[in-house]
Amino acid sequence: MTPIPAAIAEALIAAGHRLDARGWVPATAGNFSMRLGPDRIAVTRSGYHKGFLKPESLMVVDLAGQPENPALRPSAETGLHCGVYRRFPGTGAVLHGHSIANTVLSRAAGPSLTLAGYELLKAFPGLPTHDASAEIPVVDNDQDIARMQAGLEARWDGMGASPPPGYLIRGHGSYIWAADMPGALARFEALEFMLECELATRRSA
Template identity: 40%
Template structure:
């Protein structure tokens, strides 16, 4: 499977999980001369190779029709920031959006077996922090927030916005996104218990 096919499969998987409402989210994978990224406004449930743009690491489009979303510049900034990043998957879910607003300083996790799906974690007994950064419509400002908190080996949440998962490969990034979504769903469910 080519990296393009693998990226398309990851996008379709995220969309069919309901993580890309109203054409939301953007997805990319590093290439030899830049990165492939979804074009703006594309319905992620039926994305095709024609909906991917090849961009350089400054965010300029090298190949493809359509335009990249403004957030493509954040993908470019991440690839420039850390040469080990091979993939960025950005989704919008209820859990990631609401919990990023409730815990703008970061979300503490401890005791969840699924923590071990996040690269570098060996035990559920560890306490880890999912970083949350302030939101901004200015991608250079948002990138500055991310740089300030780096390293973030699995990605980060943006307040009121969603998750940016990262990984060395598409498969690792996909695992990080799925694990984070699961963990956030658990935290959201536990917050309901505390109110009952």
């Protein structure tokens, strides 16, 4: 069995505390992961509240989402994490949360949601100033994770060499990733801030 280093366990647990404090992972919603090596990731187990994670709330799967310990059950959406690690080899951490803003806006959006003019766009790669825009893909929710991942692959193929490091699942939540956990947290918080601004703007229109 591949051990989960204490530093990685602590980073995943701390991420749970941080996102829970902001109301972005209610009940047992959300899931997190970090890369352990070229073909292994540590991921949160199914059914655990992310604000109360412990080392035993984590487990190891391969890049196909298969558990090393078959007695443990990973999140149902582990395949989406694995899809990110396979597609973007520089990824070290993936976060998935369910905020009010990302849920409401994704339900109203078309195939993408454009964010423009925000200072926090600088959290995304290749956007050095606020004078930019990012097209965040929005994909339909689907209980068939393999089919959803295939749809994502097709979307990424059509977005050129550098698709944004995140997407929204319609009526469900957001996924974001980066080379390490601090980077993933920064991008997740930046995305959620911009989504909250978009939601507030639409409510006041």
